[in-house]
Amino acid sequence: MTDSAKLHQPHPPPKGERSHAGDFSYVGIDAILEQMRRKAMKQGFELNIMVVGQSGLGKSTLMNTLFKSKVSRKSAQPNPEEKIPQTIEIKSISHDIEEKGVRMKLAVIDTPGFGDQINNENCWQPIMKFINDQYEAYLQEEINIDRKKRIPDSRVHCCIYFIPPTGHCLRPLDVEFMRRLSKVVNIVPVIAKADTLTLEERDDFKQTIREELRANGIDVYPQKEFDEDAEDRLINDKIREMIPFAVVGSDQEYQVNGKKLLGRKTKWGTIEVENIAHCEFAYLRDLLIRTHMQNIKDITGSIHYEMYRVRRLNESNAGPGLAPGQAPTLVPAHTNGQTKVNGGPPNGMAAQCEVLTHEM
Amino acid sequence: MSQADKMKQGQFTNPETPGYVGFANLPNQVHRKSVKKGFEFTLMVVGESGLGKSTLINSLFLTDLYPERIIPGAAEKIERTVQIEASTVEIEERGVKLRLTVVDTPGYGDAINSQDCFSTIISYIDDQFERYLHDESGLNRRHIVDNRVHCCFYFISPLGHGLKPLDVQFMKAIHNKVNVVPVIAKADTLTLRERERLKRRILDEIDEHGIKIYHLPDAESDEDEDFKEQTRILKASIPFAVVGSNQQIEAKGKKVRGRLYPWGVVEVENPEHNDFLKLRTMLITHMQDLQEVTQDLHYENFRSERLKRGGSNRKPEPEETDKDMILQEKEAELRRMQEMIAKMQLQMQKQGDGEGDGHHV
Numbered sequence: 001m002t003d004s005a006k007l008h009q010p011h012p013p014p015k016g017e018r019s020h021a022g023d024f025s026y027v028g029i030d031a032i033l034e035q036m037r038r039k040a041m042k043q044g045f046e047l048n049i050m051v052v053g054q055s056g057l058g059k060s061t062l063m064n065t066l067f068k069s070k071v072s073r074k075s076a077q078p079n080p081e082e083k084i085p086q087t088i089e090i091k092s093i094s095h096d097i098e099e100k101g102v103r104m105k106l107a108v109i110d111t112p113g114f115g116d117q118i119n120n121e122n123c124w125q126p127i128m129k130f131i132n133d134q135y136e137a138y139l140q141e142e143i144n145i146d147r148k149k150r151i152p153d154s155r156v157h158c159c160i161y162f163i164p165p166t167g168h169c170l171r172p173l174d175v176e177f178m179r180r181l182s183k184v185v186n187i188v189p190v191i192a193k194a195d196t197l198t199l200e201e202r203d204d205f206k207q208t209i210r211e212e213l214r215a216n217g218i219d220v221y222p223q224k225e226f227d228e229d230a231e232d233r234l235i236n237d238k239i240r241e242m243i244p245f246a247v248v249g250s251d252q253e254y255q256v257n258g259k260k261l262l263g264r265k266t267k268w269g270t271i272e273v274e275n276i277a278h279c280e281f282a283y284l285r286d287l288l289i290r291t292h293m294q295n296i297k298d299i300t301g302s303i304h305y306e307m308y309r310v311r312r313l314n315e316s317n318a319g320p321g322l323a324p325g326q327a328p329t330l331v332p333a334h335t336n337g338q339t340k341v342n343g344g345p346p347n348g349m350a351a352q353c354e355v356l357t358h359e360m
Numbered sequence: 361m362s363q364a365d366k367m368k369q370g371q372f373t374n375p376e377t378p379g380y381v382g383f384a385n386l387p388n389q390v391h392r393k394s395v396k397k398g399f400e401f402t403l404m405v406v407g408e409s410g411l412g413k414s415t416l417i418n419s420l421f422l423t424d425l426y427p428e429r430i431i432p433g434a435a436e437k438i439e440r441t442v443q444i445e446a447s448t449v450e451i452e453e454r455g456v457k458l459r460l461t462v463v464d465t466p467g468y469g470d471a472i473n474s475q476d477c478f479s480t481i482i483s484y485i486d487d488q489f490e491r492y493l494h495d496e497s498g499l500n501r502r503h504i505v506d507n508r509v510h511c512c513f514y515f516i517s518p519l520g521h522g523l524k525p526l527d528v529q530f531m532k533a534i535h536n537k538v539n540v541v542p543v544i545a546k547a548d549t550l551t552l553r554e555r556e557r558l559k560r561r562i563l564d565e566i567d568e569h570g571i572k573i574y575h576l577p578d579a580e581s582d583e584d585e586d587f588k589e590q591t592r593i594l595k596a597s598i599p600f601a602v603v604g605s606n607q608q609i610e611a612k613g614k615k616v617r618g619r620l621y622p623w624g625v626v627e628v629e630n631p632e633h634n635d636f637l638k639l640r641t642m643l644i645t646h647m648q649d650l651q652e653v654t655q656d657l658h659y660e661n662f663r664s665e666r667l668k669r670g671g672s673n674r675k676p677e678p679e680e681t682d683k684d685m686i687l688q689e690k691e692a693e694l695r696r697m698q699e700m701i702a703k704m705q706l707q708m709q710k711q712g713d714g715e716g717d718g719h720h721v
Contacts (some may be wrong), residue, residue: 058518118526119473164519165549166410173472193519196549198619266551267632269624277622 034111046102046153047293048092048134051108052127052177052183053162054115057192061106062160062249065262065273066285070251071095071108088113088126108157115173124177131156131185135308142309157300158221159185162192164246167201169208176219184304186221186296187197188288189213194246194279195264195271202246209244221246222292239287245280248273362522380435381580384489398457400506401647402488403516404538405462406481406530407515410467411545414511416604419617419628420640423449440468440481453511463509478530485509485537504551510654511643512538515545516599522561523569531571537658539650541642542566547601547634548619555601562599573598575648594642600635603628 060072064066071093092109109130114123134155141151159181163174178187189209193198197205213220220243222236250273253260260275273281290295381474382692416498436560468477488508495504512534516527523531531540542562547555566573576595579588603626609618618627628636645651 121473168410196546268626271623
């Protein structure tokens with residue numbers, strides 16, 4: 001970094017860009033933004049999105065539509081079978097995509113079999129275990145004595161939950177799942193296949209869902225308590241009034257008014273995916289990718305992961321007899337995720353390392 | 361012999377023909393009697409909540425079967441078990457009366473664990489058969505009310521890739537008890553190609569699991585070509601992909617029943633948009649057949665099985681009548697006791713008056 005700093009110093013900013021061109025008080029600190037940008041572009045970004053919902057809700061299609069390329073599990077298999085699996089499977093597909101020089105390592109984690117069985121009790125457990133396992137892997141890497149420069153981030157940043165467009169209210173399964181998972185991961189609920197609902201029905205349904213989420217104490221992304229300042233709150237309030245987004249996905253293009261657009265063609269009209277008068281896909285995409293991607297990653301890293309870390313380290317501190325590594329099923333009532341646990345005396349840290357690595 | 365020959369030759373067309381007996385009029389008599397009696401039909405609708413069952417029933421029969429409907433929230437649904445709600449409505453059209461009972465099954469498939477959700481439904485169907493059997497074997501058979509379920513519309517969600525495990529299990533459990541007609545709900549979710557694919561997929565899965573759905577009878581050879589063609593089209597469209605609505609929308613200058621979207625209007629009664637008209641036609645033209653199959657196949661199956669078991673199952677009946685008698689005796693005793701107490705109270709009163717003592721026991 002010092003090299004690039006030296007590179008910058010001899011070149012004063014060109015006239016017109018800075019109002020104080022030729023001003024002796026300009027130091028050049030804001031050039032750090034440029035340095036960060038360059039570094040980020042070199043490093044690339046990682047994003048892990050999990051999609052959860054019953055089969056047939058259009059999860060794979062929506063992922064393909066979001067990233068405008070075939071990133072879903074179905075596109076990875078040569079001949080997708082589309083049979084409902086007997087138990088829930090967790091399938092993670094990784095892609096490297098690039099846009100304007102920015103590289104992104106995108107992982108789409110699919111959960112076929114969720115909610116499809118006759119008896120769906122505890123169908124959220126494999127998913128919770130997966131998420132906690134990713135946190136565990138990151139934690140292990142972090143507390144390693146000899147750790148990598150850049151810890152590979154496989155933590156689930158965002159979980160998109162697909163609500164079937166019944167038009168009435170949430171199902172008990174939806175409530176149970178979101179209640180448990182909103183405590184460990186950012187949940188973004190969406191109404192799937194929203195071309196089933198007329199605009200009136202859509203608004204009624206959304207209102208019902210919002211009320212039910214509130215009544216059950218489910219905090220979906222963007223969470224109210226993590227708003228940093230008034231500006232954030234303003235933007236996020238607007239988003240909170242719109243969730244859950246009613247989306248339609250499609251990876252086929254049709255000609256509409258002379259333009260090629262992604263959509264669904266039916267006998268009574270063509271539904272345009274990116275038309276906000278038709279569905280709210282554009283809002284979802286903007287939220288996930290264009291405006292809040294970094295925020296999602298930050299909250300995962302600094303709040304959800306920290307909570308997990310606190311819990312785990314406390315567990316191993318509780319006593320040598322306690323077997324660490326048991327995925328805790330009960331989430332602690334309320335931990336202020338902002339406070340960090342001090343590792344204690346170095347001896348304590350080493351002892352913890354020992355206990356944990358032994359478990360592995 | 362020649363007389364009989366002449367009778368055979370003398371076709372029923374001309375009453376003046378010497379061979380005309382006149383029993384060609386029988387169908388008319390039956391017709392008149394049944395019009396007077398009216399028809400009864402019981403239709404059961406089963407499917408997850410939110411698939412548009414109530415809207416479809418209202419659209420089919422152009423009534424409002426559920427005027428004051430409160431849809432419970434998710435928290436209440438967790439506690440609920442499957443319930444059976446039967447609503448009856450009398451519809452009349454051109455002098456023909458139809459007493460239609462729609463049996464709804466709210467709560468089906470809602471719970472997280474849906475293992476038991478169809479036992480309630482199956483016991484309801486069996487109860488109706490049981491009651492009919494009881495009535496039929498009874499002494500007074502004049503006014504047998506036929507509450508047996510004649511047809512069951514099973515609503516399949518258009519969102520999946522075919523049948524769900526719950527769908528398969530349920531249909532296998534009731535295909536021997538009632539006529540099952542699978543219906544793809546909310547068909548405006550699907551494009552034409554998706555709809556064809558889903559129909560084929562569902563039919564394949566029905567074959568694979570050996571589910572016996574209701575098959576339309578082939579048109580008789582003496583029916584006219586139109587009817588034959590209609591039956592052929594109906595048979596090819598099973599399962600029907602329907603859209604229901606009772607709202608009137610303006611489209612292309614005329615008022616139609618449909619759903620208004622920002623990208624267009626789905627017309628309920630447009631055969632290019634969905635199979636609503638086909639479903640309605642099937643139901644109306646085959647109402648008689650559905651009743652017959654219920655009577656001849658499902659009810660007879662039930663009856664033979666029941667009577668085979670009959671010996672061991674008849675015992676509860678005399679016990680019940682015993683219980684009734686015991687109850688009646690007890691009631692009579694109670695009444696007697698009450699009379700005695702009343703008498704005693706009167707005596708006390710008289711005594712009290714006689715003695716001038718105002719103290720009552």
